[in-house]
Amino acid sequence: MVVGDVTTGTDVLVIGAGPGGYVAAIRAGQLDLDVTLVEKDAYGGTCLNYGCIPSKAMISATDVAHDAGHAEEMGIYADPAVDLQGMVEWKDGVVDQLTGGVEKLCKANGVNLVEGRAEFAGEHKARIVHGGEGQGSETIEFEHAIVSTGSKPIQVPGFEFDGEHVLSSRQALALDAVPQSMVVVGGGYIGMELSTVYQKLGCDVTVVEMLDDILPGYEEDVTRVVRERAEDLGVDFFFGQAAQDWEEAGDGITVRTENEDGDVEEFGAETCLVAVGRRPVTDTLELDAVGLEPNENGFLETDHEARTDVDHVFAVGDVAGEPMLAHKASAEGEVAAEVIAGEPSALDHQAIPAAVFTDPEIGTVGMTEAEAEEAGFDPLVGEFPLRANGRALTHGEEDGFVRVVADADSEFVLGAQVVAPEASELIAELALAVEMGAQLEDVAATVHTHPTLSEAVREACANALGEAVHTLNR
Known part of the structure; x- marks a missing residue:
């Protein structure tokens, strides 16, 4: 028996329950809108x-094992045994707890949950x-729609994901x-x-990257710390190499790359x-039906309100463009829901931070020095090295910095790189x-707990003012 087509109505249709979509749905429910x-x-x-x-979760678990096995300098000697299957099961438990929580929160806020694939069938119909x-x-x-369909991995021609020889990040x-051993094609954050x-975990990893360095978009002194670690x-890193093809070889594979000179x-x-x-x-999505067309x-x-060219259709998260970050998606989702509800709301993209969970981690927000200069500012820069931070040394860490x-004129903070x-x-x-819109003095005059890593933030701001105590001022 085939169930026939039925028609229902809703104030807000949210397509996709990722961090942009489910947040938008919950916020819309809080604002007394009927949400699907x-x-x-x-x-x-x-x-x-x-x-x-x-x-x-996997990063945290592997750090526990690696740190325990490499702590001789602290007087700790261990040889941890890693059960990857057990680690993955623990990771899956964390995921299940969080996804189950999302479903409960949606229902508690009156959101109508529908399983299926949505496609537009008219200006106000899906x-x-x-x-x-x-x-x-x-x-x-x-009445209104919020598109939150996210993104998917880019496939390199000839490297279709099979879960055995060629893996996606999910696999x-x-x-x-x-x-x-593993060849990783791509030196971006994933x-x-x-x-x-x-x-x-003990795998012999080789990274091949088309560009001249890892993590495109970050400054060279930032990426250098991560690459050297x-x-x-x-x-092992090989730059200027474009992946061409692969073939099975014995119990593994051979990946072929080519540089700009044609060398293989x-x-x-x-x-x-x-x-x-x-x-x-x-x-x-059948976007034509609602009058939308993606850009190039x-x-x-x-x-700034997450609204597309069609007034009653909004887009949030990865589908709405860079930066493709979950927290940016959630912020956009809240804004879209509030705008639909008639609330004054907008997103300040300048204040969206980004993070890369490498070793060590990278955190950035706002402008770099070069970007500030290009925007017409006279940049004033303060920096504090981790090797001068007591808490960093008690972690066994001395590589890195806060900038x-x-x-220079107003002393307003424009950005930071950590x-x-x-x-x-x-x-x-x-x-x-x-x-x-805080000034350097606002951060530098705030008493930070000692000993903590956050003291490096205060000292970097003080350094920009020529008032740092624990490093030489510029």
């Missing part, structure tokens, strides 16, 4: 299920296709045994995070991880400084 949230896979989206949370034979479809009429986070994980761990290199390994970036998911990069362009960029343990946490204080 459609998800075809898993609540929490890629972030909670296959990306942010599982990768950080068709929901349910999975499974005989499940049929339904039509939902809406790499679900292995039940540590490969003896490639670098997972390269570090598997190298620490990875090299100390045993990761071969890399043997047990498996290959391809992590060259992600692209927005819009091809299943596949994104749906939006304004703050301000306007390379340090817990940089993802340290950057929050500086993001607040950028968002609220």
